[in-house]
Amino acid sequence: MSYFQVFNLLRPAKRAFVFFAIISVALNACADGNQTSTVHVVRDKQIQVPFPPEFSAPPAVTYMQFRHLDWSAVTGEIAASAAQGSWVYIVNPETGATRTIRAALRGGSRPLTWVPNTRLLMAEGGWQNIYGNVQVYDTAGDLSKPVMSDLMNARAAVKGITLPDGQPAFVSLGEPKVSSVENGTKYFAYIHAGPEWKPVQKIQVFPNDGTAYHIQQAALTKTPEGVFAAIHALQVIKSGSVRLPDGSWQKPVTREDVWIVNLSTKKTLCQIDVYEGDPTTDGRSNSSSSYGVGISKGGQWMAISTGKMFDLYDAKTCKRLYRLNDRESKYPRGAGFISPVFTPDDKYLILVGVDVRTSKGGYLNVWRVADGKLIYHDEELHPQALTVDPNSRRFVVGHDQGQLTFFHIED
Numbered sequence: 001m002s003y004f005q006v007f008n009l010l011r012p013a014k015r016a017f018v019f020f021a022i023i024s025v026a027l028n029a030c031a032d033g034n035q036t037s038t039v040h041v042v043r044d045k046q047i048q049v050p051f052p053p054e055f056s057a058p059p060a061v062t063y064m065q066f067r068h069l070d071w072s073a074v075t076g077e078i079a080a081s082a083a084q085g086s087w088v089y090i091v092n093p094e095t096g097a098t099r100t101i102r103a104a105l106r107g108g109s110r111p112l113t114w115v116p117n118t119r120l121l122m123a124e125g126g127w128q129n130i131y132g133n134v135q136v137y138d139t140a141g142d143l144s145k146p147v148m149s150d151l152m153n154a155r156a157a158v159k160g161i162t163l164p165d166g167q168p169a170f171v172s173l174g175e176p177k178v179s180s181v182e183n184g185t186k187y188f189a190y191i192h193a194g195p196e197w198k199p200v201q202k203i204q205v206f207p208n209d210g211t212a213y214h215i216q217q218a219a220l221t222k223t224p225e226g227v228f229a230a231i232h233a234l235q236v237i238k239s240g241s242v243r244l245p246d247g248s249w250q251k252p253v254t255r256e257d258v259w260i261v262n263l264s265t266k267k268t269l270c271q272i273d274v275y276e277g278d279p280t281t282d283g284r285s286n287s288s289s290s291y292g293v294g295i296s297k298g299g300q301w302m303a304i305s306t307g308k309m310f311d312l313y314d315a316k317t318c319k320r321l322y323r324l325n326d327r328e329s330k331y332p333r334g335a336g337f338i339s340p341v342f343t344p345d346d347k348y349l350i351l352v353g354v355d356v357r358t359s360k361g362g363y364l365n366v367w368r369v370a371d372g373k374l375i376y377h378d379e380e381l382h383p384q385a386l387t388v389d390p391n392s393r394r395f396v397v398g399h400d401q402g403q404l405t406f407f408h409i410e411d
Helices: 003-009 012-037
Strands: 040-048 066-071 078-082 087-091 098-102 112-114 120-124 133-138 148-151 153-162 168-175 188-193 198-204 212-223 226-238 253-262 267-273 290-295 301-306 309-314 319-326 335-342 348-355 362-368 373-379 385-388 394-398 403-410
Touching: 066 112, 066 394, 078 112, 078 120, 087 120, 112 153, 120 153, 120 168, 148 198, 153 212, 168 212, 168 226, 188 226, 226 290, 253 301, 301 335, 301 348, 335 385, 348 385
Parallel strands: 066 385, 212 290, 290 335
Antiparallel strands: 040 403, 066 078, 078 087, 087 098, 112 120, 120 133, 133 148, 153 168, 168 188, 188 198, 212 226, 226 253, 253 267, 290 301, 301 309, 309 319, 335 348, 348 362, 362 373, 385 394, 394 403
């Protein structure tokens, strides 16, 4: 006897009950099917990083707003620096145990990176006039003093890499020791290698064209084809600090581009116009100026975040693939997309942003790279820093008041 014949033998009331039960099971099965085939972004936990020893109690104003994070593939620890204060924090994500490095006498928001296959941490140190120190600390030893310190301003970007001979190294992208006024603001990429961790190679980034360049944001990655840099630069074509014969000031002219440079071959692959139009003549970055750039581990994809839009590019061809987000900002200086980061498998793109219109002051978005689909969106409390676990799809978001929130992506 078939299931249909059995169903017809039932009384009408039982028949209705069975019918609705079947429909309910079918709907749940569909929901479960969509759930299992849908990517999940799971919020795991939050860690409160203790305030540094210089504070006996948390200050009343916003403090410890994390700006730079990096996750060690060797120790599993997270290095963090904040927009305020002179400390670098080394956090165990499993236990929350925190160690601190007094990397500067003053100032904050220092770039940092773990040196591959070591327990060494590179962190920019204290300012001396207009300069900073590139410092390397052995996190397995004494954290009170660096094992290397070199005068240079590496504020633009730093990244740990492995040289072709297998030697661990790191790249610092910033200003040289001489004054930026004297050299026309010429930025260089320096490759530092052990055992002394001094620069072993110096690469000029921008051409000598008589104009000044200022790096706003940058991202670095190492692939078999070389070390690639995605650099958002402000080019000053005419300075606004020049007084004309009639006593007025020269009207400044600037433009902004994202440069894709293979530092190993010293070749510029392309320039992408951030303005998508004519250079500005107000001497400032307009509301579409870049807040951040990110480049995937394999060097295939690049993300450019601006005050009004967020785009995914093919870094090899410099062609835009998707406009992932396009939102008219009512507060050009209070809303933006920050810290785009790719997962190590290059499948997902993660982004945090600040927006004064949200109840928490910011948000977290996750996109799938293959089709540009937004798979996760939620509000977050003032997020301005982001890093991923180099060995998985775990990632951590840095907030103000010393908070770190952990997530993972599962599909």
